[in-house]
Amino acid sequence: MTTSQPLIRADDLDAPLARRDGASVSRRQYLADVRALAARLPEAGPMLNISADRYRFAVGLGAAMLRGQANLMPPNHTPDTVARLRTLFPSSYALGDAEAPEVALPLVRHADTPAATEAATTVPRIDGAALAALVLTSGSTGAPLPHAKHWGLLVRNTRAGAQRLARQMGRASLAGVSLVATVPAQHMYGFESTVLIALLGGAAFDTARPFFPADIAAALARAPRPRMLVTTPFHLKMLLDSGVALPAVDLTLCATAPLSPQLALRAEAALAAPLLEIYGCTEAGQVASRRSTEGAEWHTFDDLHISGDGAEAVVQGGHVPQPTLLADVLEVVDAQTFRLLGRSNDLLNIAGKRSSLGHLNYHLNSIAGVQDGAFWMPPDASDGGVVRPVAFVVAPELAADALHERVLAGLRERVDAAFLPRRIVAVAALPREAGTGKLPAGAFAAWADRVLAAAHD
Numbered sequence: 001m002t003t004s005q006p007l008i009r010a011d012d013l014d015a016p017l018a019r020r021d022g023a024s025v026s027r028r029q030y031l032a033d034v035r036a037l038a039a040r041l042p043e044a045g046p047m048l049n050i051s052a053d054r055y056r057f058a059v060g061l062g063a064a065m066l067r068g069q070a071n072l073m074p075p076n077h078t079p080d081t082v083a084r085l086r087t088l089f090p091s092s093y094a095l096g097d098a099e100a101p102e103v104a105l106p107l108v109r110h111a112d113t114p115a116a117t118e119a120a121t122t123v124p125r126i127d128g129a130a131l132a133a134l135v136l137t138s139g140s141t142g143a144p145l146p147h148a149k150h151w152g153l154l155v156r157n158t159r160a161g162a163q164r165l166a167r168q169m170g171r172a173s174l175a176g177v178s179l180v181a182t183v184p185a186q187h188m189y190g191f192e193s194t195v196l197i198a199l200l201g202g203a204a205f206d207t208a209r210p211f212f213p214a215d216i217a218a219a220l221a222r223a224p225r226p227r228m229l230v231t232t233p234f235h236l237k238m239l240l241d242s243g244v245a246l247p248a249v250d251l252t253l254c255a256t257a258p259l260s261p262q263l264a265l266r267a268e269a270a271l272a273a274p275l276l277e278i279y280g281c282t283e284a285g286q287v288a289s290r291r292s293t294e295g296a297e298w299h300t301f302d303d304l305h306i307s308g309d310g311a312e313a314v315v316q317g318g319h320v321p322q323p324t325l326l327a328d329v330l331e332v333v334d335a336q337t338f339r340l341l342g343r344s345n346d347l348l349n350i351a352g353k354r355s356s357l358g359h360l361n362y363h364l365n366s367i368a369g370v371q372d373g374a375f376w377m378p379p380d381a382s383d384g385g386v387v388r389p390v391a392f393v394v395a396p397e398l399a400a401d402a403l404h405e406r407v408l409a410g411l412r413e414r415v416d417a418a419f420l421p422r423r424i425v426a427v428a429a430l431p432r433e434a435g436t437g438k439l440p441a442g443a444f445a446a447w448a449d450r451v452l453a454a455a456h457d
Contacts, residue, residue, distance in 0.1 A: 003128050003152065004125035004126060004127050004128060005125060005126055005128055005151055005152055005155040006123045006124070006125050006126075007031075007034070007062050007065065007066075007123060007124045007125070007126055007199065008027055008030065008031070008062075008123060008199045008200065009027075009175075009199065009200055009201065009202050010027075010123040011175075011202075012027070012175075013026065013027045013028040013031070013121055013123075014026050014027070014028060015027055015175065015176075015202070015204070016204040017029075017030045017055070017058070017198055017199070017204055017205075018030075018054065018055040018058070018198070018204060018205055018206070018207050019178070019204055019205070019206050019207065019222075019223065020053075020055065020206075020207040020208075021222075022222045024204070025055055025207075026117075028117050028118075028121050029114055029115075029117055030055075030058065030059065030062070031062075031117075031121050031123065031124070032114070032115040032116060032117040032118070032121070033059045033111075033114060033115045034059055034062035034063050034066060034124075035063075035066070035115070036111065036115035037059055037060065037063035037095075037110065037111070038062075038063040038064075038066040038067050040108065040111075041063055041064065041067050041069070041095075041108060042091070042093050042106070042108070043067075044069070044091035045064060045067065045069030045070060045089075045091065045092065045093065046064070046069050046070040046071065046072050046089055046091075046092050046134060047060060047064040047069055047070070047071055047072065047092070047093060047094070047095050048071075048072045048074075048077075048082070048085065048092055048093070048094045048095070048103065048105060049061065049064070049071050049072075049094075049095050049185075049186065050077060050094050050095065050096045050100040050101060050103060050186070051095060051096055051097045051100055051110065051185075052096075052097055052099035052100050052209070053097050053099065053207050053208075054181070054185050054194060054195065054205055054206070054207045054208070054209065055205075055207040056097050056110050056207075057185040057186070057195060058185070058195050058198070058199065059110070060095040060110075061132075061133075061195065062124075062199075064095075065126050065130060065132055065151065066124060068130070070131040070132060070133055070134050071132065071133045071134070072085060072089065072092060072133075072134050072136065073133050073134065073135045073136065073186060073187070073188065073191065074136040075136065075137060075187075075440070076433070077101055077103055077186075079103075079104065082103045082104055082105060083104065085105075085136075086104070086105060088146075092105060093105055093106040093107070093108060094106065094107045094108070095107075095108050095109075095110070096108075096109060096110075097109065097110050126151045127151065127152075128150065128151055128152025128153075128155070129150055129151075129152065130150065130151045130152075131148055131149070131150060131151075132149050132150060132151040132154055133148075133149040133154070133191070134146045134147070134148060134149070135147045135149060135188055135282050137282055147282050147283060149285075153285075153319045153320075153321070154196060154285070154319075155200055156318060156319040157192070157285045157286060157301075157318070157319035158192065158196040158197060158199075158200045158201060159200060159201070160286075160301040160302060160303060160304075160318055160319065161192065161193070161197065161201075161278070161286050161301065162174050162197055162200065162201030162202075162203075163301075163302070164276075164289055164301060164302075165197070165201075165228070165251065165253065165276070166201075168251060168274060168276055168289075168291070169226060169228075169250055169251050171226070173201065173202050174197065174201040174202045174203040175201075175202030175203075176202070176203075176204075176226065177202070177203040177204070177226050177227065177228055177250070178203070178204055178205075178206070178223035178224050178225070178226070178227040178228070179194055179197065179198060179203050179204065179205040179206065179223075179227070179228050179230055180205075180206045180210070180216070180219045180220050180223050180227065180228070180229055180230070181193070181194045181205065181206070181209060181229075181230035181231070182209060182210060182211060182216060182229075182230070182231045182232065182235040183209070183230060183231065183232060183235075183255070183436060184209055184436070185209075187436050188280070188282060188285075189232075189255045189278070189280070189436070190230070190436075192280070192285065192286055193230050193253055193278065193286075194230055203228070206219050206222075206223060211235075211434065213238065213239045213242035213244040214242075214244055216229075216235075216239055216244075217239075217244050217245065217246050217247065220246065220247045220249060221247045225250060226250035226251075227249050227250055228249060228250060228251045228252070228253055229249050229251075229252045229253070229271065230253045231252065231253070231254055231255075232254065232255045232436060232437040233254060233255070233259040233263065233365075233437065234372070234432055234437025235437055236252070236254060236259075236263065236267055237263055237365075237371065237372065238371075240263070240266050240267060240270055241371055246270050246271055248271060248272035248273065249271045249272070249273045250273050251273050251274055251275075251276060252267055252268075252271055252273055252274070252275040252276070253275075253276055253278060254267075254275055254276070254277050254278070254292075255277070255278060255436070255437075256277055256278065256279045256280075256340070259277060259292060259362075260362060260363075260365050260366035261292065261293065261366070262366055263365070263366075264292035264293050265293055268293060274291055274293075275291065275292055275293065276289050276290070276291055276292075277289060277290050277291075277292050277298075279298050279340065281326060281327050281328070283324050283325075283326075283327070284315050284320050284324045284326065285319060285320070286301070287300055287301060287304055287315050287320070288300045288301065288304070288338070289301075296339050296340075297333060297337050297338070297339060298337065298338050298339070298340060299336060299337055300315070300335075300336045300337075300338075301318060302318070303317045303318030303319075304316070304317045304318045304319075304320060304336070305317050305335040305336055306330065306332050306335060306336065306337075306338050307323075307332070307335070308332065309330065309331065309332045310329055310330070310331075310341075311329050311347075312325070313325070313326050313328070313329075313330040313332055313338070314326065327343060328340055328341070328342065328343055329341040329342050329343070329347065329356065340358075341356060341359065342355070342356025342357070342358040342359050343356060343357070343358055346358055348360075348377065348389070348419065350388070350418045350419060355415065355416065355419050357374075357375050357376075357377070357389075359415075360375045360389070360411075360415060360419055361373065361374050361375055363410070363411060363414040363415055364391060364393070364407070364410075364411065366410070366414070367406060367407060367410035367411070368406070368410075369395050369397055369398050369403075369406055370393055370394070370395050370406075370407070370410075371394045371395060371396065372393075372394040372429070372430055372432075373391060373392065373393040373394060373395075373407075373430075374391070374392055374430055374439055374444070375389045375390070375391050375392075375421065376389060376390050376391075376392060376444065376445070376448045377389045377390075378390060378448065378449075378452070388420075388421065388422035389419065389421050389422065390421055390422055390423045390424075390425060390448070390452070391407060391421035391423070391424045391425070392425050392427050392430060392448065392451070393407060393424060393425065393426055393427070394426075394427055394428065394429055394430060395407075395426065396428075398426075400426055403424065403426055404424050407421075407424050408420065408424070423452075425451060425452070425455065427451060430444075430447075431443055431444060431447040
């Protein structure tokens, strides 16, 4: 029989779960809002939760689970993606607030006013086997591939992550910790590291998702300490390059991406706190962390262990009951320690030598003057019979000649000559997703084709 798990940490229902413009929203209020919304939801789901407000997203998550419905978590909400979802899940509907995008699904809106609360509140328990979320990734055909996330395993994963974060902060738990996040709740990293960490770990999140540096600084300033910034390397670099004065935090949590040691050191100095990177994947959830300034090794959560090596590395234990192949190339040091070498689908083999796009991007973004940069391997990028990549670089303070010389000189110090770019193209910005800072492969390739075609005209 599967053990049920509480919807929220219930030791203090009057403690804040969220803060909106500095005003607290209690856990007791959350439970009242969840029950009120659940009573208004359609009989059948699943739910596409497009609520822009992080608290309302969390209310939708809880309400759907009370009704036995899963939350759909696709990579985006484009018309094509929504049409595919409707084909896969004919009874699906959307839940939104005033800031949510329009989608071609039946829409339920949040109530305009909070629900009435009771002095004594029973915390709902959810069957551990219940399907809490369906995380959808794009397959090679473009069709969304669903990955089931069951409540019991999500709870176990979240508690392991919360324990790791609390330990880094020198605390027994995350109770009383304020979260400010630049990432959306609709993506797995933001879902796990803001919504679930607050519900189950005791932290309280700011309901907004600040993007511009001044807004991020303001959100941090109004968050009571101890406070944590949850962000990505893209947002972090933009924040540090802005020159905006930043309040001190107690921990910075960063998603895995090309995060150079220089950027990690700058972040720790500017925010006066350690920076912790989280490693995970759709299949297994969050599985490891590292303090970037202390070395390249990742350390798995306590109940997890890694086996295999290279492109055949497998994780198991804790919230990963079955051996799960990771989508990255790892150098396994021991059962709980590894180094990340790159994505298995971005490996490069040039002139008999191996590297990865992730490794090259890491070093490209380490070069002084480069605000953002990414390598791309076009299908026809041959140079004397040898395939060569192209580097797109955002460096507005460098003239074209200086940029070319700076990038080549910097890369020659860091990577094998076989992987030096065929071309270095200055651009105003890369087509990153605003929420996650990611460069989706298909969109990046189409953008790169357009940029290179325009450069030839």
